[in-house]
Amino acid sequence: MVLTLDDVKRIAHLARIEVEAHEAEQILVQLGGIFGLIEAMQAVNTDGVEPMSHAQDVMLRLREDAVTEGDQHLLFQSIAPQVEADLYLVPKVIE
């Protein structure tokens, strides 16, 4: 897979990371190298192989639908960048 500068800009936007034009060039070169490494995967036949996401054959644990956590918003919001009236403040989203 050959990466282009447009690809870099597209994924930077998806990842919500600002990338300046000159940075994008450098990133393109470095990512190209890494994707060269990754291409080795395509050489091996994996037909009929199940994807493996976990080492053990386990099921996700379920629990009772009961409240177990308490309200600690004062503690958690004490380290927030901007808080007012128990709400986290961010730039306006709705016009």
Add this chain to the structure above:
Amino acid sequence: MLNFTVKQLAAELAAKRLSSVEVTQYFLKRINVLGKALNAFISVDEERSLAAARGADQRIATGGTGPLTGIPLAHKDIFCAKGWLTTCGSKILSNFVAPYDAHVIERFGHAGAVIAGKTNMDEFAMGSSSETSFYGPVRNPWDVAAVPGGSSGGSAAAVAARLAPAATGTDTGGSIRQPAALSGVCGLKPTYGVVSRYGMIAFASSLDQAGPLAKTAEDLALLLNAMAGFDARDSTSLQREPEDYTRDLLKPLKGLRIGLPAEFFAEGVAPDVVKAVEQAIAELKRLGCVTVDVALPNMKLSVPVYYVLAPAEASSNLSRFDGVRYGYRAPEYSDLIDMYRKTRAQGFGAEVKRRILIGTYVLSHGYYDAYYIKAQKLRRLIAQDFVDAFSKCDVIVGPTSPTTAFNIGEKAGDPVQMYLSDIYTIAVNLAGLPGMSIPAGFGNKSRPVGLQLIGNYFGEAKMLNVAHQYQQATDWHMRMPPGIN
């Protein structure tokens, strides 16, 4: 006290020949003098540590002594510790004071251990050299021009330089074992699911595991006893009967089958590493082990597979760092999206950004099957190789790292070169198996060489047995870097 193991310190404390305050003061002083030169610590809080030490001394006075009561431990700055700055080596968390304790921190707290400080690391655990930290690189106590390995380099350096008797780290692709090898200490990554990841800042959730670093295999077992066990707050934590990881340390090794994969001894391993590892294997044979040739034919794919899966999981895990609820927020922005973009551009280092971008790409529309799913299938083949190998042997042995410690700056310019230094450790994470590294001698420039042991699922006690018996017959693990006295 300099070279006392955790076990020896615990005996001194139980006999009241030493107090926790004395022990903690001793190590805090060493941290103050040597810690800066090595840049091994990000946060130290002497008052807090001594208050905990006083608490431990009270427990000891009233008869409540356990194997870790009063022992100062250094913790990788990836574990949330309530009231402590917890940065993960990143600018984006450089102002984050954790409001809660990680499970691992809680467990050590219950055991009466003392927090000696938070150690430096590669940013978000992404690295093999501890050079990508926002707080600057960590230096190898054996040679300050060299890296200590990564990403748990601060913890490895702290144990090697005797700044703490033991430490914690995390291992996603080798980040406990490789720095243990490069810094001449012992480190262990448990079977996936054995140690809870609650409160441990996530890098790649299906690969991350916390584990101990110490001077001896016995100490690793003592720390693992405190760390392991079910935690309902981690959805991947396994419910199993509790184990005493020290139970098999004294078993004779006669007849134990050591698997030697051809792939671990092929081209790419430096000659000085091969020599030390071969000598270690010869020693294991003298102790009664039998060697068996095994094959891990898909192991060569582990680096490409890892560099698809780990960045993919990281891109998801690091999406929470957006400047909204905690951590760094960009000082100027035009709207919400711009706030996210600038916060993350300014807050993350270059390696972290690279990995997020790779991860975002391989998960994106049109590429998910060719990359992410393909990698998961190869992961199964890699894991199956180990299952086959363990039908023929009890423990697999080989080098932890293809070389001894490289110089600071030597590999930092080429990500792929850095990634290849994980070639022997990564497959173990992909398969979810336990692995450890112990000192096995020295290579060129007197830099340490590590011997890697890989166990079958839940085979920690057997691996620790091999390591402990090796350490009764050799003394590499008790050597100290020159000039740290």
